[in-house]
Amino acid sequence: MSTRSTPILAVGATLLATVMLLSVVAIPLAGAAPTAAAPSDTTTAALDGTQTAASVSPPPVERGGVDAALRSGGLHFAGQELGAAIPEEVTDAEAVELRRYDRSADRAGSFVREYGLDDDRSLRIATGSLRGEYVLVPDGDRSQAIRFGSDGVATELVDARDARPFEVAHQSLRVEWGQDRITTADDDVDLEMRSNRARYNLNVSADGLDYADLENLFRAGGAADNPDPYEDRQPFAVDGVVHDAHADEDVLVLRGLRDGSLTADFTEIDAGDYRFTFEVTDTGVTSGAPVGDDDADDPPAADPAFFNVTALDPAAATVAPGDPLTVSATVTNIGGTEATQTVELRFGNESIATEEVSLAPDEDETVSFDVDAPDTPGTYVHAVHSANASVAGELIVEELEADDADDADDAADVDDDADDADDADDAPTDVDDGEEPVDDDAPGFGVLVTLGALLAAALLAGRRVTRRDRRDRRDRRV
DSSP, X not given: OOOOSSOEEOOOSEEOOSSEEEEEEEOOSTTOOOOTTSOXXXXXXXXXXXXXXXXXXXXXXXXXXXXXXXXXXXXXXXXXXXXXXXXXXXXXXXXXXXXXXXXXXXXXXXXXXXXXXXXXXXXXXXOTTOOEEEEEEETTOTTEEEEEOTTXXXXXXXXGGGOOOEEEEOOOEEEEESSXXXXXXXXXXXXXXXXXXXXXXXXXXXXXXXXXXXXXXXXXXXXXXXXXXXXXXXXXXXXXXXXXXXXXXXXXXXXXXOSEEEEEOOTTSOSSOEEEEEEETTTOOOOOXXXXXXXXXOOOOOOXXXXXXXXXXXXXXXXXXXXXEEEEXXXXXXSSSOXXXXXXXXXXXEEEXXXXXXXXXXXEEEEEEEEEOOSSOEEEEEEEEXXXXXXXXXXXXXXXXXXXHHHHXXXXXXXXXXXXXXXXXXXXXXXXXXXXXXXXXXXTHHHHHHHHHHHHHHHHHHHHHHHHHHHHHXXXXX
């Protein structure tokens, strides 16, 4: 590109975003009026203050094409693809489960997804929808957790209470120019960056600028201290092997960035309209932030909706085939926008029931499904799924054993006999023809019975006295 004599690019806004767009709009030289702040041969320009979202898939950058190796106790960022390997000597399981880690109970918590292990015993974990702490456990065994070294290779099985979960967090990024006006005479313009991540790499591109222009912008003159770019875009090396970071020939990769400033040299750049894009290479985040001057600020773009699923009830149950069953779970929108999703109950891979759920940010709802247990005895994984997450438990369906059925029949027979006895007690006593049945509950009946008993006792006592008197008279005659 040709160099023009001291035209001025005026920058009238800050750049604030995870994926940021900067525009420099040139005012044509012809007919431009000189200003007090610039010489008569200077062209001025202004930032247009607009932003569009750039959705770019993160490039493969590290071992085996993944972004980072999964490590126990490690911090990873949403959007990265994590790689791991699980040797058979650690566990011979053919599949593993990714589960949230429950700190309050020190155990593997709700189910996220299952990964099958190929012959090379490796797996890749996409983290775009993950937030929080997670562990990998052998398929069907939540009592143990798999521990990984810093290279992503599993080293041992430990009790789930001793697991070292890995964390997935959202990366923030704030970028802004260090001055409001930029001219083509400026060779040391700060581009200030702030992030919650210590080190990261940026893909930098701009409409109308090729790779050579970008290298001049960020490497020439006062920008010579910036991290070294690579024209072939291969800034990442693992074990001495360099991997491509981006295939676009007009993208500059700046590596090893941290909180602070980049310096840009505009002396080799023509006045014009340039739209810059800055993107973290591995996370590929797309949430926005204000762009423009003070009179044209846009509100930050909210994070997308994320329906998390927790509190499965029952988490474990044993039922008979076809028994009625109610399964419930709590669905919470932990994202930043309102949305509607289909929440689904599954037995294994079979969809059993669905319900549409609409939630605002931070709103939750308990979803219940009234269904019948499977007709075939066996052990089932019952799970409630949203579009983003799921929670699973174990459902055992078993027939009653023969002995149990006999016991149940015997118990029923005993109950029947007892009922018959009660009926017999309740039935009226047969009486001779022509006699009226005596009502035990009739008034005075109790008194009559008592008097009869006393009279019988008196007669018996009298008979005993009479017999004794007769014996006494016989004795005297003798």
